[in-house]
Amino acid sequence: MVAFFSEDELHDMVLKMDAVEETIFANGLARLKKPVLPLVNMVQFLYLTGPFATMDEVISRLTKSVELEGVVFENPQEMLRPYTAYLQEFEVLKGKKRLSVSLPFIINEKQEPVAKRQALELWIKQQILSQELETINSMLCEPCGCVLCCTGPNSEFDESSGFKxxxxxxxxxxxxxxxxxxxxxxxxxxxxxxxxxxxxxxxxxxxxxxxxxxxxxxxxxxxxxxxxxxxxxxxxxxxxxxxRKCRVYAERPAVCRKPQIFAYVLEKTADVAKRSDGAAIPVHMARNKVLAIWDCLYVRKFQDAIGSYVEMSGLEPVFKKSKT
Ligand code: SF4
Ligand code: SF4
Structure with a gap:
């Protein structure tokens, strides 16, 4: 066998590749290091235990950086801003507003209904996490050059997408x-x-x-x-x-925007429950997990960073293979 590169040269090449990767994935990795859920837990606690009528009052006080679990959040207001509408749903708990959505019926893994307050908390977390993961997914997917999500099985793109x-x-x-x-x-x-x-x-x-x-x-x-x-x-x-780009990227279907790291705080079941007014509502099960699909190139590449993100969010990471 002919050796084209010495061990040292190969080592240098790997270091350079790692450095390039660090750059092109920098935005996505930065987001993984600072999940929003610890901040959500903090403002929820402050709102419920403090003399605040609205969630905006709590958020408006967050003018300085805060440190949670060893991570510094420089601008908590800015980080929470995209999720304000969901956070305001907590005001239902102080009788300050009515829910603006119809909540599903939520049960735990023992099939028991969860209390109303916990149900609201789970639902809000599912929405916020889904929104945050959609952004992170786009930031990590694009530089991969992978198109597994856009092709059928055994396509000519599989190998270059990292699937063997x-x-x-x-x-x-x-x-x-x-x-x-x-x-x-x-x-x-x-x-x-x-x-x-x-x-x-x-x-x-x-x-x-x-x-x-x-x-x-x-x-x-x-x-x-x-x-x-x-x-x-x-x-x-x-x-x-x-x-290898999407021709309709800006208008791509909703499912194409979904992350390969899924919020799995709640899972929709096939069951339907009857509300007190007789309306049929879907039943969701509390899972308190984040699901990451192992076939995805960036899930494999950044498994540790994803695991830390999920744990900081107070959830359990589950890595699952989808394409076999
Ligand atoms: S619409 Fe775009 S993102 Fe969705 S599968 Fe097709 S190419 Fe991929
Ligand atoms: S598998 Fe992952 S990296 Fe590949 S296209 Fe889908 S989301 Fe992007």
């Missing part, structure tokens, strides 16, 4: 809302049969002689709504092959 080996799945599904389907000018399958099934029904939907995922990429109308089905080897029609 053959995936067992025969298709990937990108759920879409009714208002997003016009973004994809491709064939649609909307039949009485497709509407009674899901993409994962057994046996699978057949079109003609073939299983649906043996056909070309198309939009399907299922019982659960619309989705884009990317069969093996396919790529989303908006993925630009040369630059």
């Amino acid at each position: 080996g053959e995936m067992k799945q025969r298709f990937f599904e990108i759920p879409l809302t009714e208002s997003e389907i016009d973004l994809f000018p491709i064939d649609r399958v909307d039949t009485s049969q497709s509407r009674t099934m899901t993409a994962h029904s057994e046996p699978s939907l057949r079109i003609g002689q073939k299983l649906f995922y043996r056909h070309d990429m198309a939009l399907y109308h299922w019982r659960t709504g619309w989705s884009l089905i990317l069969p093996e080897g396919a790529a989303c029609p908006h993925l630009l092959a040369d630059t």
Whole structure:
């Protein structure tokens, strides 16, 4: 075997690569080091135990940096600002306002209903964490140059996206809302049969002689709504092959904005509960976790930083493989 580089040269190259990575991921890593939930816990505590009528009164007092769990938050007001509307929901607890949303019915892992105050707290944390993780995901995903989320299994992009080996799945599904389907000018399958099934029904939907995922990429109308089905080897029609960028990035579907690090404070179950006024409301289970999908390049790369972020947020990290 011919040695192209000495051990020292290789070591230097790795150090330089690490330095480049530190730069291109700097914004995302900085956000992982300073999660917002410790600040949320602090203002919640101050609001509930202090003489404050509104959450704004608490936040307006935060004019100096604060140190929590050994981390200095230089400008807590600025960090909390994007989440003000959610924080104001805490005012319900002092009778200062009515909830502006309908909360799901929340149970714990023993299937017992949780108290109203805890339910509100869990719901607010789920919303704030989801919003924060959406931002962090975008900051970490873009520099990766990975397009696993935009392609079907076993596409030509897999190896350069960091995935090795053959995936067992025969298709990937990108759920879409009714208002997003016009973004994809491709064939649609909307039949009485497709509407009674899901993409994962057994046996699978057949079109003609073939299983649906043996056909070309198309939009399907299922019982659960619309989705884009990317069969093996396919790529989303908006993925630009040369630059590996999304052609419709600014208007991309909501699911394409979702992080590969998911807020899992609450999990929606298949159950429905009846409210006192007779309305049917979804049942969510308190999980108090953050789920990170191991197939994602930046999840693997920054596992430790993600673990610390989750623990500082007072939650449990769970790393899970999705594409097998
Ligand atoms: S719309 Fe854009 S982000 Fe979403 S799958 Fe297609 S290329 Fe990827
Ligand atoms: S797997 Fe991760 S890095 Fe790759 S496209 Fe999806 S979010 Fe981005």
